[in-house]
Amino acid sequence: MEQLHTHSTARSHPRFQSIEPGHRRAIEELYNQYPFLRGRMGIHLPYTRAKQALSKDTAWVWAKFDKRPTAYLIFLKGFPVCMWSPDRQDGQTFRWITPPSLTELGATVCLANLLVGESVLQIEDLLVFQGQNLWSHHIFSERWKKLLDVWQSIPTEQPLLTFKPRLVEPIALKDWKVAYDGNLS
Numbered sequence: 001m002e003q004l005h006t007h008s009t010a011r012s013h014p015r016f017q018s019i020e021p022g023h024r025r026a027i028e029e030l031y032n033q034y035p036f037l038r039g040r041m042g043i044h045l046p047y048t049r050a051k052q053a054l055s056k057d058t059a060w061v062w063a064k065f066d067k068r069p070t071a072y073l074i075f076l077k078g079f080p081v082c083m084w085s086p087d088r089q090d091g092q093t094f095r096w097i098t099p100p101s102l103t104e105l106g107a108t109v110c111l112a113n114l115l116v117g118e119s120v121l122q123i124e125d126l127l128v129f130q131g132q133n134l135w136s137h138h139i140f141s142e143r144w145k146k147l148l149d150v151w152q153s154i155p156t157e158q159p160l161l162t163f164k165p166r167l168v169e170p171i172a173l174k175d176w177k178v179a180y181d182g183n184l185s
Contacts, residue, residue: 018092037109071114072110072112073121081095105131106132122168123151
C-alpha cells in the first residue's frame, strides 16, 4: 500500500512545471533591473588582452558536462525556483525547499546547468544575491565565497527534488593540466 501511495504522489507532482505568465513577467523585470542578464555570460577576449588579463589575475575553470549554454537558476519571492534559458527565453519551475533569506531582500540568480541524463543540477556562479548585482561588482573568487555561504543555508534534505543539486569545483587555470580529464569539456 505504501508503494502505491508513493507512486501516485510522484504522478501527481511532475518533475518540472511550465512558468506561469506572472512569473514570466517577474523574470522580464529582472532583465530590466539587471541588464547584464541580457548578454552572454562568457567573456571572449582577443589573445593580446587575454594574455594580459590571465597573466595578472587568477582565472578559474571547471569541467562542463554539457555543451548547452548555461541557464539562470532564479529565486524570486512569491514564485517557485526556476531554470531560465536566456537563449530560448523560456524556462521551467521545480519544487526546492529554500530559505526565505534567498529572496527577502530581492532576487537571487545563479548560473547553472541541468544535466537531465544524470539528474544533476550543476551550479556555477552567483550573479545576483538578495537583489545585489554581484556580477558587475565582484570578482569570481568573491562571488564564489558568497555562493558557498548561500549553499550552506539551503537544507540538505530535499524530498521534493527529483535531481541532485551540486556546486562545480573551480580550479585555477594554472592547475588545469593536472586536473584535466580528456573525457570532459
